[in-house]
Amino acid sequence: MTMLVNAVSATDITPEGSDYETVRRVIEMITNDYREQPSLETIAERLGQSPTQLQKVFTRWAGLSPKAFLQAVTLDHAKRLLGQERLPLLETSFEVGLSGPGRLHDLFVTHEAMSPGEWKARGGGLTIRYGFHPSPFGLALVMITERGLAGLAFADLGGERACYEDMAQRWPNATYVEDSAATAPYAAHIFDPGKWSCEQPLRVVLIGTDFQVRVWESLLKIPLGKAVTYSDLARDIGQPTASRAVGAAVGRNPISFVVPCHRALGKSGALTGYHWGLTRKRAMLGWEAAQMS
DNA sequence: TACGCAAACCGTA
DNA sequence: TACGGTTTGCGTA
Structure with a gap:
């Protein structure tokens, strides 16, 4: 009730708070199948979402595109x-x-x-x-x-x-x-x-x-x-x-x-x-x- | 280099 | 006593 909705930042959460669920599945996919390096399109397809929609959700969540994210969690990084x-x-x-x-x-x-x-x-x-x-x-x-x-x-x-x-x-x-x-x-x-x-x-x-x-x-x-x-x-x-x-x-x-x-x-x-x-x-x-x- | 594997290590329940 | 959110060393592709 007392939650204020003012400053909108990249870390804000959707009302349903369900962004993470999507994000979680994306992360699982790109790390499990990293050998085949699935494209945004194929990931979106498997999740039953449009690529643009997916891109949007992911970026809102992390402030990072899925591709950039993948880079951020490699062994190298x-x-x-x-x-x-x-x-x-x-x-x-x-x-x-x-x-x-x-x-x-x-x-x-x-x-x-x-x-x-x-x-x-x-x-x-x-x-x-x-x-x-x-x-x-x-x-x-x-x-x-x-x-x-x-x-x-x-x-x-x-x-x-x-x-x-x-x-x-x-x-x-x-x-x-x-x-x-x-x-x-x-x-x-x-x-x-x-x-x-x-x-x-x-x-x-x-x-x-x-x-x-x-x-x-x-x-x-x-x-x-x-x-x-x-x-x-x-x-x-x-x-x-x-x-x-x-x-x-x-x-x-x-x-x-x-x-x-x-x-x-x-x-x-x-x-x-x-x-x-x-x-x-x-x-x-x-x-x-x-x-x- | 990249793994797989065994052995040593140490606080909890 | 057994069991991990570990490490290290050593042998094999």
Whole structure:
């Protein structure tokens, strides 16, 4: 009700919020059948849409043509995101982010972690309000506590129930209250790059194991348009040989997108996995590529 | 170069 | 104990 429809930007979402569904299928097609390099025409045909219509939807979503998008998610580009040198630490990225003159917007976040005791309670004594909202990556499930955003997940068409359960079981002892009026402002803020600013940072609360929280904090240091490997993260938290455990922790990240787990790649530059579907990881990377230009 | 495969690595449930 | 959103090394096209 309180959603304002003023500034129209490239990231605005259709009323039905269904752009992503189309986009998702396009991405799947061009990545699955990349060998044959399907043309816009053939893709459109398979989707039962006109090429111009498809082009329009895709570009509205990403600010990028399907062709340019495909380029943005190739292995070659992924390697560029990783950067030449594996050594430069993530430590300074916040600093750079705040003062760098040429830097494009990124979502600013202040975070706090739950104490180990609170974690052991498995959410006991915690009230979590939640709601579903359309987003550039499909229907988003937003979960908040008094201390800030605690969870963000994505549902495929009709998968809302599964999505909710996936999240709710992480903190089984919490009390859950449906309250999309309360969560709506969060969704609006997160998915509108125009609202990202360091004056109005997003409050986030990390609920997890000590190890997991350290990994997630590392993820938060990756700037927009950059990527790191799992072993980079392992080194950053001071356990250089734990890259595999890091991978598991990254996979358990409850605040998808905001804690940019999609910016973690395999050492080869390959997209190794994503809890909410590899296609969505590709979508996020491509979408971010467009934000940069 | 590009894979396939096995072995070492480590925090969770 | 088993199981991953990993890596690395080594052998084969």
